[in-house]
Amino acid sequence: MMMKYIYLFIFSFFSFPVIAQTIKGSIRSKSAVPMHGITIRLEKTNYATQTIENGNFVLRNVLPGTYTLVASGVGYTAIKQDILVVSGKNLFLNLELDPSSEQLEEIVVASRKKRHRDQASAYAARLPLKNIENPQVINTVTNQLITEQGATDLNGIIKNIPGVVKGWSSVSAYYTSRGFNTRNYIRNGVSGYVTADMDIANVEQLEAIKGPSGTLFGSSLVSFGGVLNRITKKPLDTTKIEIGYQVGSYDLSRFTLDINTPLKKDKTVLFRMNAARNYEGSFQDAGFIRSTFIAPSLFYQVGDRLSFSLDIEIYEREGTSQSQIMPAGPGTNRLGANNPSALPLDYKRSYSNNTVTLKNPAQSFYGQINYKLSDHWSSQTNLIHTRAENTGNYLTFTLLKGDSALVRNVSQYPTSLSTITQVQQNFNGDFKIAGLRNRLVIGVEFYQNASAFSSNALNGRGGRKSFDTLNVKGPMPDYALISPASINNKLTGLAPTYSHSQLNTYSAYASNVLNISDRLSAMLSLRADRFMNEGTTNVTTNATTGNYNQTAFSPKFGLVYQLIMDRVSLFGNYTNGFLNVAPVAQPDGAVSTFKPQFANQVEGGVKAELTGDLLSVTISYYNIKVKNTLRTDVERPAYTVQEGNQYSKGVEIDVFSRPITGLLLNAGFAYNDSRLTSADATVTGLRPVNSGPAKTGNFYASYTLPFSAVKGLGLGFGGNFYSRNYIVNNTTAGQFYLNSCTLLNAAVFYSKARYRLGLNADNLTNKQFYNGGFGTITPGGLRRFVASLTVKF
Template sequence: MMKYIYLFIFCFSSTHIIAQTIKGHISSKNAEPVNGITIKLEKTSYATQTLANGDFVLNNVLPGRYTLIASGVGYTAVKRNILVVSGKNIFLNLELDPLSGQLKEVAIVLRKNRHRDQASVYAARMDLKNIENPQVINTVTNQLITEQGATDLNGIIKNIPGIAKGWSSVSAYYTSRGFNTRNYIRNGVSGYVTADLDMANVEQLEAIKGPSGTLFGSSLVSFGGVLNRITKKPLDTAKIEISYQGGSYDLNRFTADINTPLNKDKTVLFRVNAARHDEGSFQDAGFIRSTFIAPGLFYQASDRLSFSLDAEIYEREGTSQPQITPAGPGPNRLGANNPSALPLDYKRSYSNNTVTLKNPAQSFYGQINFKLSDQWSAQTNLIRTHTENTGNYLTFNLLKGDSSLVRNVSQYPTSLSAITQVQQNFNGDFKIAGLRNRLVIGIEFYQNASSFSSNALNGRGGRKSFDTLNVKGAMPNYGLISPESINSKLAGLVPIYSRTQLTSYSAYASNVLSISDQLSAMLSLRVDRFMNGGTVNFTTNTTTGNYNQTAFSPKFGLVYQVIKDLVSLFSNYTNGFQNVAPVTQPDGTVSTFKPQFANQLEAGVKAELAGDLLTATVSYYDISVKNTLRTDIDRPTFTIQEGTQYSKGVEVDLFSRPVNGLLLNAGFAYNDSKLTSADATVTGLRPVNSGPSKTGNFYASYTLPFSSLKGLGVGFGANCYSRNYIINNTTAGQFYLNAYTLLNAAVFYNKASYRFGLNADNLTNEKFYNGGFGTITPGGLRRFVATLTVKF
């Protein structure tokens, strides 16, 4: 009889037991939301992970007492005893501390903290917060990349103030502080590729502004700054994300992000990111087809020793973007000074999809981290990259005085580049006379060995161009270009076979001395021995351009934290250098030259208010490039080393999450560049390839934080660029790209198990041009992209 009473009591009470929801927010010590933290109730099946904004939800939790555990790679796990009561939901705010052992193990190991602190580690090659770093660092977060549905580097880089796309090729140039730069750095070491890599493996993109030769050398960087892509790392929790993106111009893109521990102790972690990308063009021809895979393995051998091995394998084939030289010789070229006055059809490629270039690349990265003592650690980086170019590359010349468009072809049967880099760093964190020192000492070997064969129909050296189109007429030969017709016209022409090898041996040291709790000084120096084996032309059996040079690159910086960890004043002197090859003069003499040096003076303020209320950098810089080469005015056929370029300006970078769910990202940059002590035709003028003098970027999004529609968000952004000079001298006149503004918008819905997004780029269908090195390229028209991501 009693068992039926108990059964009745249980059934009666169970009708009043309501499963509850546990919600919460995970942040780091500096109030930065933390993504990918595992939340679980001990000894149960209840588990989830935090989203990009740090929020998590555990649904349908039965009443009872539980131990909640929050854990993630790079953090000390947190446990909380909780009591779930029927009819009462729970909300928790938890703060995780970084693992002190991991932070001290190797200074260059990433900290999952503020995103700019993570970037600062790469910029300084030591454990240095952004607020302590005297150099300007602009960072694009993963949240921005995801919300904007970026599918290429240009879609990410538009969020960095002062950077604009310049010369357009399979690997585009960008201008920063008046100088050209490319994305050749990955996680602070060489990441050279001949085509822009797929962005599926990019966690963040950072721009380290100004000359950075002291730590990064001269071979892969620019006087305007360093573009460094930070890649995704293996985590200690299992996760799978599969995404599909489809949209305008036949865009079809699949990506996968798979992460899993390989053993029970979670000392062996594996992650792979992969993508398949197919996209056409807004023009009558043009496409990209690529396959990308990036596996990564991490092994924690002991509390002192760890290994990581990463690879990026890329297969790409596509048409070359139209690069049009808008002139022949003579003043006021074509009688036009901007692309809108040229007789060109914006939607014509003047080619077809048979004329393609293949750009495969294989890159391998190994890293060993070893903790020598409580004060010292060592890191070894081993890099090997192999890239190729094969196929046909098409360019155009629009002739002066008529509507003739000349088609030029460069053919590369083989073009190979192999880079080897070995880098050894020793990091110390110690005190001398009671003052803290953070020191990195490094040595580096770098070698780039290239070999290629090329043939051309480019109108140079007695060679003919492929053909000429009358852009105002019927153009009956428009579609006659093909690999077969190119080979036919190249028959009988002797290709060029050549090889080059560049080698450098470098040593550097950088120390941050904490003079007080708020005042610190950075002193750095690099010595670089550069050896250029020259270009060996096997066709003519000649070697040219072989030389050796030694360069010293210093760097100094001061930081005063007006409010500790919140507001700092900074100033720096940074140096960059480029080696200069000897020049054979017309009289047969050989002139040897010193390396070019760029010296920057900069000052500004940084703010990092708690909880991402505001992260801001405002700076003024002044760069002078000395020892540049110019034509001798008295002897126009001779080259002398005397020119100077000055570049100065102001940059403002703002990032804020002022209220829950709202994100703001904005920037403005003004750059004033001019040439002095140069040829009379350009002295006092803005150099070509300096980019627009003014740029502005803005993006804002709002995600509903708590409601039945939690995760629903909208975003809107704008990018503004001023006039950009492609030709600027007193002989040929001026040719410039018009100022333009691009608008973009986003709608998205983000849940724990899926995400949907809809993005629109160039909302107003603005016609604009990018350009550099005397060529112009039409930019993309309005594009819509839909994204569906499923999470497991």
């Protein structure tokens, strides 16, 4: 410190006459949201100020010299940066406070991390809106949870979200939320559609925006149950390298790489790349996933007002189909069983082999342009293009009457290509009218989903035969005979279907948060969509089906009253969602056209956000009513029909806390009551299939020892509870359901500045359980151990 003052004296002496300078700057969050009320000061001086609403600050009349600038705020990690003030030259700084700031070289002060839910709220609202101010429920899985639990896929993250449960197991899984199916098709608030779930190496955190969210997200990629939005890792202004390796049960071998570096000395150009190479087998006699993932990201701060970012995600994936078994079919409950434990299936048999695979490559490009129009207005332009393929053989099973005949069905896709194009323009304003603050987003959007595919099948439908039938109660001499060659041989003479389709959506929306007082705010939102579906065209016959044009409007209204400023709030909302249902190709080859579905949600509750992560709680009640529901046909479970209405109501509790140093608590509970109304007499008053369990619970706690001798050593324990989940539920066929179950997991880890060791155990008690949806069931994973090593440079 003495040398600093000597240098300051010498510099000041030889710089005479001295001209005082101005230091200007901008403080933003990791998601580029301006941060208001952050204190800026120069250490050991009287120079100090705070950022205004747009995140900017000014320090005037600063004498030349070297200083240590400190940026700090309640609930955020303080940062320090050495600066040099030169006579005759003003200084401009761009600073960022984010959860990863503790890794930066210039940081010497550690405090509680910023609230993760505030970052998620900004994505959900497309506005600089804190979670405490947001009238909608948002559940967030932090990076700490992802790391501690040793997650290797999306399902390993989603289990931490109250009420969200894995359902139908495909290459891109369906999940249920608030009684409705949803998928992970949103990335950083815009389209993230791919055929298979993306690798999680580039995921910083995952958020669930609960309930119908058509106002800002439309209907093409979301559901009435909510939005699953993966928030990705962003370039930082420091150099770091992290190399990770995970090895575990069932031949798990996973390599990850995270490289971050500024490309210019002034840190206006930042680069980051996340990559993964993954292989994992199965607890069954066959089954695997092999993938390679690369995600480079570039950020360029052109000037005070303009910045660009470009993200690319390249994913190569090949794997076997997960075992999807249809346990019931037309007519009465012909199996004589009402749950999987009563079926004559061998839990560890795949009834296939590793030659029957699907390939699911995808390439995604995300461009963003941010421009500050004025102190009160900014512009954001998003450009997205995704190319996703799905080629190979897809295998499913049907268990026939007599509970011994297992039919193997094959759907073959010689070619299947989907391209997504999205152009989105947002204008954000933060201004006052008559003394009242308004935060406004106005946006327009173009979305296109175009596909071209060919398909062939051995599935027992439309006069076609299945591949074969196995006697699961006796010898199965043909068990290993299924292969690409044998499938192609049986497809000889069966012509594939070639078709293409395209959906264009033109949208406009606006959402405004009006601060009626310091404590009371109102959100008013409206979206208009024009859908132009060109339908599906059979290339062979040149016949087009399912083409339609529709217009839909989606309003939203919300109120928030802060009982304790920035700490406790009451919230409520009315939210509308809609779903323009694309024509559905039925198993017999016919294409069914359906009316749009509409959902209206009333939701209310309380949120508490104490300093930092001391305590974050959301308790909510919701009631969703849906018109023109889609459901599984009672007589033909593989078919889809549109009939009647549905209500879905329930209670959710979400708790995240770091009450003392080293202790982390994450817990949730969800109760959902869903019923079909005004529908067929066989299902009216019953819980719809594909609604998931009525009750779910999740819990995880970890403690990192603070004692110097073993500092960094931590233990974690958690679990998930799922109540009964109906796969078939009607008065004709009866009921077939997945039994309630509790799954436990545990973790041991040792974390230091330069490395981290971890050992995780999933399904600790080795319990046999099933996931299910759309009339099928899939065995869940047995006990798995995963060892992890991460080295940091």
